Amino acid sequence: MRILGLGAFHRDAAAAVVVDGVAVAAAAEERFSREKHDASFPRRAARFCLGEAGVTARELDFVVFAEKPSRRFERLLADEMTSYPRSWKSFPKVLFPWLGDRLWVRGRICDELGVDPEKVLFVASQRARAANAFFGSPFEEAAVLVADEALEWAATTLARGRGSELEVLGEIHHPHSLGLLAATASERLGLGGAEGFGRLYALASSGKPTRAAEVAAAVRFAEDGSYELDVERLGEALGPAREAGGPLLWSGGDRTHADAAASAVRAIGDVLLHLARELHRRAASENLCFGGALASSAELNARLAAEGPFRRLFVPPAPSDAGAALGAALDVAHTLGKPRRAPLAHAFLGQSVSPGAPVSEGAAREVVERLAAALAAGKTVGWARGRFEWGARSLGNRSILASPLGKGVRERIGATVKRREDYLPLCCAVPAERAAEFFDVPAGTEGLAPFLHVAARARNGSAEAIPSVLQGDANARPQLVDRGTDPALHDLLVQFGERTGVPVLVSTSLNLRGDPIARGEADATAVFERSGLDLLAVEGELRERGG
Amino acid sequence: MPLLEFSRARAAWSDPERKLKTLESFARTEADGGRDIVLAQRIVVDPELRGHLERHAADELRHADLFHRRAAELRAQGVASTREEVSDKPYDLALSRGKLAASTDGHGFLRLALADELGEVGYVAMLHVAEKRAAKLFREHERYLADDPETRAIFVSILKDERYHVAYTGTLLQKWKKQGRGSEVKRALSLARGSRFFGAWKRLGARSASGLSRAILVVMYFTVLLPFGLLARGRKPKAGWVEPRAGGTVLERLRSQYG
Numbered sequence: 001m002r003i004l005g006l007g008a009f010h011r012d013a014a015a016a017v018v019v020d021g022v023a024v025a026a027a028a029e030e031r032f033s034r035e036k037h038d039a040s041f042p043r044r045a046a047r048f049c050l051g052e053a054g055v056t057a058r059e060l061d062f063v064v065f066a067e068k069p070s071r072r073f074e075r076l077l078a079d080e081m082t083s084y085p086r087s088w089k090s091f092p093k094v095l096f097p098w099l100g101d102r103l104w105v106r107g108r109i110c111d112e113l114g115v116d117p118e119k120v121l122f123v124a125s126q127r128a129r130a131a132n133a134f135f136g137s138p139f140e141e142a143a144v145l146v147a148d149e150a151l152e153w154a155a156t157t158l159a160r161g162r163g164s165e166l167e168v169l170g171e172i173h174h175p176h177s178l179g180l181l182a183a184t185a186s187e188r189l190g191l192g193g194a195e196g197f198g199r200l201y202a203l204a205s206s207g208k209p210t211r212a213a214e215v216a217a218a219v220r221f222a223e224d225g226s227y228e229l230d231v232e233r234l235g236e237a238l239g240p241a242r243e244a245g246g247p248l249l250w251s252g253g254d255r256t257h258a259d260a261a262a263s264a265v266r267a268i269g270d271v272l273l274h275l276a277r278e279l280h281r282r283a284a285s286e287n288l289c290f291g292g293a294l295a296s297s298a299e300l301n302a303r304l305a306a307e308g309p310f311r312r313l314f315v316p317p318a319p320s321d322a323g324a325a326l327g328a329a330l331d332v333a334h335t336l337g338k339p340r341r342a343p344l345a346h347a348f349l350g351q352s353v354s355p356g357a358p359v360s361e362g363a364a365r366e367v368v369e370r371l372a373a374a375l376a377a378g379k380t381v382g383w384a385r386g387r388f389e390w391g392a393r394s395l396g397n398r399s400i401l402a403s404p405l406g407k408g409v410r411e412r413i414g415a416t417v418k419r420r421e422d423y424l425p426l427c428c429a430v431p432a433e434r435a436a437e438f439f440d441v442p443a444g445t446e447g448l449a450p451f452l453h454v455a456a457r458a459r460n461g462s463a464e465a466i467p468s469v470l471q472g473d474a475n476a477r478p479q480l481v482d483r484g485t486d487p488a489l490h491d492l493l494v495q496f497g498e499r500t501g502v503p504v505l506v507s508t509s510l511n512l513r514g515d516p517i518a519r520g521e522a523d524a525t526a527v528f529e530r531s532g533l534d535l536l537a538v539e540g541e542l543r544e545r546g547g
Numbered sequence: 548m549p550l551l552e553f554s555r556a557r558a559a560w561s562d563p564e565r566k567l568k569t570l571e572s573f574a575r576t577e578a579d580g581g582r583d584i585v586l587a588q589r590i591v592v593d594p595e596l597r598g599h600l601e602r603h604a605a606d607e608l609r610h611a612d613l614f615h616r617r618a619a620e621l622r623a624q625g626v627a628s629t630r631e632e633v634s635d636k637p638y639d640l641a642l643s644r645g646k647l648a649a650s651t652d653g654h655g656f657l658r659l660a661l662a663d664e665l666g667e668v669g670y671v672a673m674l675h676v677a678e679k680r681a682a683k684l685f686r687e688h689e690r691y692l693a694d695d696p697e698t699r700a701i702f703v704s705i706l707k708d709e710r711y712h713v714a715y716t717g718t719l720l721q722k723w724k725k726q727g728r729g730s731e732v733k734r735a736l737s738l739a740r741g742s743r744f745f746g747a748w749k750r751l752g753a754r755s756a757s758g759l760s761r762a763i764l765v766v767m768y769f770t771v772l773l774p775f776g777l778l779a780r781g782r783k784p785k786a787g788w789v790e791p792r793a794g795g796t797v798l799e800r801l802r803s804q805y806g
Contacts, residue, residue, distance in 0.1 A: 070804040071806075091765070092765050096757065100760070118802075120802075244563055244626055247624070515575075523582065526582050529581075530608050
């Protein structure tokens, strides 16, 4: 059974193709349109996915859209009516795109792809996120938690997965939403729309939850395991909104904004734990699959693993909007086709950097050797190879790498390569078998670490060795690299370790601030030209600055 | 320069938030242009053109960088876009510019205008017309930046490059004319101007229709929806667990846009 999953019209439009229950290709539209968080209809991503799967649109069994558009329209309309007549300005803005386009998405899909309307299916967005989390996981059975902003009504979903079955147990509806809580905090702190969540979590690690009590007062925990959110009270609880043009206060003596972020993130964590306990009571499993925008926080995941009732935790590479496209396809594949479960072994589901140009083993080995030498000499390198990653994180195939040794690495990458704020974290890569020497990776999160979804504390002694990858209270986001999954990156880490004694590399995405991560050779070259990278490796070819 | 573009240039710098958006949008446009030209310079045959394109691509990417850096400075000063109105954006991108949205570049040209599809003459003609227009626009933007010397300096620097881009593309077109390819050059220039005009015409039509539709929606809001609004006003949203919806066969549920 060949299924194309599509997600659009919120953030991160994406497409994915699933053949007999196996994810064959998946990509976000932004990689092709070069517009960060592109939410438009993912026609370019769909074209790529179909090409990669070797399927024409007419050969598809189903096309699945990861949302129930009429339900979302109903929710938006109800929202507007609740604040009548103050909503008169927002009403035409909100309704216009729906009446003109989105309500007729079935027709749009048929027009774009030339498929029969009978083949177009719809999966609710939260169910699609749940399916993405469960069917990609290594678990045969698991409890599933989804927490995100509401698209239709549901903002939180509890579910149970077993084999090819996914059963939704309960939902909490908008506006009682953890996504809304995070969005409100991000908005008040002026952290930007779509990128706000990541910035909020990062900012939180530089602050202390000094307003936790006030924020907690805006959340009411119910005895039935649900929660209520008082958004108006929440705004006040976070303190005064940051003014446009005002500085972001996150370091030095005044950390007002970092403290507000930490307070919001603390409250989100408290609610997640409350939900996890309720889910554990209902689903009685040792495994938790976590999806939705909140699942992209490595810090929240670490807290859920450490303090929650589940023994093992899994978060898919793209847990939110983009991932819903894959989740919707997987859900239909399992509901209608009942294939054997095929856990996601890796996240390399995107387009190859140089399609049709295989690299010889010798050339690949030479690239690794030269990169290791350059990195040991303190150079910053870009590495583009193979298929790009599914999700918002670079895992070595479209990455900027640097030595973590010594001070000033973070500042150098922030100022000359990525051009971003200092409070944003730098991830790192470490061979899986040596991770324990440097980090205390929370137990039960082995499935998350390859996708950079969990924060780990630096072990005693390693904080001095690799200060540039640590944030706040000696926390890091390590990617555990398994030799079987990614031998080239594993070799690079080992060789770098042989030269320096520390097999850890700073690893961040190959892009500049505000741009999507590089897709192909042209994007990688553009990053190289515009940044302070010393070296760029594209498959078997190396380019040196000034060379 | 049409009056509309004058006022758009003025509006673009009227407050810090718009300034940030404008800078980031210019950065994207220049980066896109740079990437396209990087690809083009690899496939053109004429060595003189390839040399020019190489420099042109580097210029565009540098411009993107300048805009990026300035935007980053503004962000570091705490200027931030208010929450993105994503509800609006996809529609504009996907429909108001029609199917051209996927195939137009930053200057409003059809993306078909790539070197391999247009040929060298067509591609240079397209660049020539686009760069002339960009130079005009940038000159206009620069006029409104007297109170922001840092951003103005970026435009001054970019305008120098734009003059070079217009000059080399013009020289190449002249050279080809002299080589007896006059009609080919003329046709390419007409096509380039036409594709820009066609794109602008479609966008104008879509924007007018969009304005009218929004006005109608406001009228509906205060008439048809008035009783519903009064009934729903201030209603407390339901809290607690909600059971999942059920009913119908699996396939019926999957086919429904609602249930």
